[in-house]
Amino acid sequence: MKTEAINENLTGETKSFLSFRLGEEHFTIPVMKIMEILEVPKITKVPQCPNFLVGVINLRGAVLPVIDTRIKFGMHQIDYTINTCILVLSIDVNDETLVVGALVDSVSEVFELNESKIKPTPAIATKYRADYIQGMIQEDDHFMMVLNIDKVFSSMDLESIVESKSIDAEIN
Amino acid sequence: MDEMKETYIQEANELLENLESSLLSLEDNPNDKSNIEQVFRVMHTLKGNSSMFGLSKIAEFVHDLETIYDKIRQGEMQLSKEILNTTLASFDHLNKIIYDSELEDQSNKDNHFKLIAEIHVFIGKSDSVGNSDTSSDLPIQVITDSSSTDDQSDSPKTFHIYFEPNPNIFLDGSNPLYLIAELAAMGKSIVVPHFKSVTNLDTYSPTDCITYWDVYLESTCLKTDVLDVFVFVEGNSIIEITEIPFINLISNNAFNEVVIASTFKDLKTDITSIRLLAESLGTKVISEKSQSKLSKALAAEAASESGGSSVSKEKVVSSIRVASDKLDELMNLVSELVTTQASLTLYNEKNETPELEVITENIEKLSRRLRDIAFGMTLVPINNMFSRFQRLVRDMSETLGKEIQFVTEGGETELDKSIIETLTDPLMHIIRNSLDHGLEKAEDRMLLDKPRKGTVKLKAFYSGISVYVQIIDDGKGIDVEAVRAKAISKGFINEGDVLSDKEIFDYIFYPGFSTAAVVTDISGRGVGMDVVKRNITDLKGAIVVESTVNVGTTLSIKLPLSLSIIDGLLVDIEGVNYIIPLSVVNKCYEVDNTEMLNNFxxxxxxxxxxxxxxxxxxxxxxSKLDSTAKSQLIVVSDGDHEVGITVDYIVGEYQAVVKPIGKYYKNQDFISGATILGDGSIALVMDTHKIVELYTDHVKLENKQ
Structure with missing residues (x-):
């Protein structure tokens, strides 16, 4: 995807975004939320917890919880590849800043985009919970979902991001 | 400006805390002059700070308040309960208005003027007397001043004070030692006690005071200040004060010899010899000065001279205020350093380069020292918290109409500041319970042959790597049978269950255990006790109740010294490293897995x-235990019981810097944290108590099914 030229007719703010892939789907989040991107180190699994919480890693002396975004999004778990990486995200939950690692299949690129280009999500057309998706960006013939990561990773409960079990089964 | 205001509030808060504790101890010993001085000084500083920041309303208020204590200090007024009550009320008021310096809040404003009026009554009462007193005081001061020299107040001088109390001094309740201590507090001093020989044992009375003192005091204060110390001493006592101006004798060796020599005589020290010495020293100093040669004597002289004036300065410098988040930051960095150092040690072991080994060992030593110091800094004496309770007890005893004595012990015991912060609320709750439900009214106590005054004791002490905090009262205690009956009626236990008293008392901490009926039955403990227990468990502590009906109740809280570093046993279970705190590990055994697998x-x-x-x-x-292999069984203590936990193998002992694993794992509370090992991987720290709980719940669930 080519970098968007700054168009002066656009009203919104121009921000940087990072896009990543989970399976065949493309997602994007504002770069401001990403502290760094890591290769997958040794992950220590904490027993007796939901399987999207894959464990904790050592981030230069701090203990960082890691979430497998695939499982969180209702996809099946796959073996880590050379492209698998961890996005270290800083998210805001109830006035608190939490740092969490998100495992994704691969990161694609960083691009600038005017916020007004983000289209609202069609309420019915998405299989993901509406409040997790901030909007869509159309790029040629495919769509990319802009995630509201504060929401996605703040829900510590066991509920899946996918709306219903049937879709879950479908993906699997 | 905001930042300055913050500084002001921070300082004011500290001063007020100081003030409160002084006021409360003043209440117990109304005649303790040092406390009055302390109160006065704190008020004075607060006044100065307030006017420096332009908070005139506060400054004026404190000024009026200070006037009362100035008068008490001067002996023009007697401290009364009314004054103390008003002062404490003013103290509460000050706590509010330091945030509302312009009295924008109406209730603050009303209160402000009400208190000013009260304070003015006290000042006014003695105004007529006071005025004449001060005016008559002044000339005396002038006379003493002129008798010596002009710039009296700052120049150091040495006093010789001879104090021979009236033999009956004990009868009017004075303790001459307090007077001596007060003198000693005025500067550098040497105190030489002497004893009159008892000539006739038949006439000797043990209540007579046969001690007398020679005090050498090096101070910048005035002779009148010294005289003031003895203001409450009745006649017939011999007090002689000799002033040797402009010279500090105490730190002089020659002087010490004279004093020591005279100590062994029963006689009053020969003043003239000292005077001579002082004079010779004086001239010596001057002549040497003119020769501009620094002799030893001069050096000593100079040191003692600067010593005199820097006494108060040192007090200020000896501690500095550090923002607590800076300390937290430091702790984090030190923890990281310890971790990095562990990986360096690991690397060194692999490489065996002699030079590297030396460096590694040095860094290891340094980081260990650094760690100890950094951890020491976050420890604060528990006293800070105790003084807060003093006020609570005082106020509650008044509202409840009970006579209560509050005793604290071991206030110097140090605990991590975050533990102290979390501990305050539970302790407050427990003490309130003790006062409200535990202690009886004076009349009821008399019937039981107990002293009128009920006692609540707060005690803290070290025990191994733990700190114990105990709340002990001598009230009516908790009836085991009542608790037992309640537990049965609530369905926690069955009629026939055999439980120790300790186990029964533990039900007090069950949520919802306390009801209105229980309040009367078992003196009401249990109101919110589940919260108390939870708070303490969060701190990795434990709480135990012991009680005997009509004798009293003791609540013991066991706490770890620090939350962030523990000695642990590093074990491996299915390739995952776990740390079991060494404090709970009793013994390790090797057991065949078949023995455990077939164990019903x-x-x-x-x-x-x-x-x-x-x-x-x-x-x-x-995965299941491998029936052909062996496991290590770590026997840990859980309260009074022992429980074995199976692990694959034991790696060794490890000093773990415990870090939180974050909110995502709040349901996995059997893991109390994580630590980073030398190779950079993570080990999970087990909370064995929680694991036992998890297991018991599990078993209960299985049995139900």
């Missing part, structure tokens, strides 16, 4: 004792 009762006989065990692989959802 989940009990093993170890050293002729039955020990229940937990198959951790099953609890953690790992």
């Amino acid at each position: 009762n989940k009990l093993l006989i170890l050293d002729e004792k039955q020990v229940p065990f937990i198959d951790i692989r099953k609890e953690f959802g790992y």
Whole structure:
């Protein structure tokens, strides 16, 4: 995807975004939320917890919880590849800043985009919970979902991001 | 400006805290002059600070308040309960208005003027007397001033004070030692006690004071200040004060010799010899000065001279205020350093380069020292918290109409500041319970042959790597049978269950245990006690109740010294490293897995004792125990019991810097944190108590099914 030229007719703010892939789907989040991107180190699994919480890693002396975004999004778990990486995200939950690692299949690129280009999500057309998706960006013939990561990773409960079990089964 | 205001508030808060504790101890010993001085000084500083920041309303208020204590200090007024009450009320008021310096809040404003009026009554009362007193005081001061020299107040001088109390001094309740201590507090001093010989044992009375003192005091204060110390001493006591101006004798060796020599005589020290010495020294100093040669004597002289004036300065410098988040930051960095150092040690072991080994060892030593110092800094004496309770007890005893004596012990015991912060609320709750429900009214106590005054004791002490905080009262106690009956009626236990008293008392901490009926039955403990227990468990502490009806109740809280570093046993279970705190580990055994797999009762006989065990692989959802292999069984203590926990193998001892694992794992509370090992991987720190709980719940669930 080519970098968007700054168009002066656009009203919104121009921000940087990072896009990543989970399976065949493309997602994007504002770069401001990403502290760094890591290769997958040794992950220590904490027993007796939901399987999207894959464990904790050592981030230069701090203990960082890691979430497998695939499982969180209702996809099946796959073996880590050379492209698998961890996005270290800083998210805001109830006035608190939490740092969490998100495992994704691969990161694609960083691009600038005017916020007004983000289209609202069609309420019915998405299989993901509406409040997790901030909007869509159309790029040629495919769509990319802009995630509201504060929401996605703040829900510590066991509920899946996918709306219903049937879709879950479908993906699997 | 905001930042300055913050500084002001921070300082004011500290001053007020100081003030409160002084006021409360003043209440117990109204005649303690040092406390009055302390109160006066704190008020004075607060006044100065307030006017420096332009907060005139506060400054004026404190000024009026200070006037009362100035008068008491001067002996023009007597401290009364009314004054103390008003002062404490003013103290509360000050606590509010330091945030509302312009009295924008109406209630603050009303209160402000009400208190000013009250304070003015006190000042006004003695105004007529006071005015004449001060005016008559002044000339005396002038006379003493002129008798010596002009710039009296700052120049150091030495006093010789001879104090021979009236033999009956004890009868009017004075303690001459307090007077001596007060003198000693005025500067550098040497105190030489002498004893009159008892000539006739038949006439000797043990209540007579046969001691007398020679005090050498090096101070910048005036002779009148010294005289003031003895203001409450009745006649017939001999007090002689000799002033040797402009010279500090105490730190002079020659002087010390004279004093020591005279100590062994029963006689009053020969003043003239000292005077001579002083004079010779004086001239010596001057002549040497003119020769501009620094002799030893001069050096000593100079040191003592600067010593005199820097006494108060040192007090200020000896501690500095540091923002607590800076300390937290430091702790984090030190923890990281310890971790990095562990990986360096690991690297060194692999490489065996002699030079590297030396460096590694040095860094290891340094980081260990640094760690100890950094951890020491975050420890604060528990006294800070105790003084807060003093006020609570005082106020509550008044509202409840009970006579209560509050005793604290071991206030110097140090605990991590975050533990102290979390501990305040539970302790407050427990003390309130003790006062409200535990202690009886004076009349009821008399019937039981107990002293009128009920006692609540707050005690803190070290025990190994733990700190104990105990709340002991001599009230009516808790009736075991009542608690038992309640537990049965609530369905926690069955009629026939055999439980120790300790186990029964533990039900007090069950949520919802306390009801209105219980309040009357068992003196009401249990109101919110589940919260108390939870708070303490969050701190990795434990709480135990002991009680005897009509004798009293003791609540013991056991706390770890620090939350962030523990000695642990590093073990391996299915390739995952775990740390078990060494404080709970009793013994390790090697057991055949078949023995455990085919065990129906989940009990093993170890050293002729039955020990229940937990198959951790099953609890953690790992694969089953390999029936052909052996496991290590770590026997840990859980309260009074011993429980075995199976692990694959033991790696060794490890000093773990415990870090939180974050909110995502709040449901996995059997893992109390994580630590980073030398190779950079993570080990999980087990909370064995929680694991036992998890297991018991599990078993209960299975039994129900």
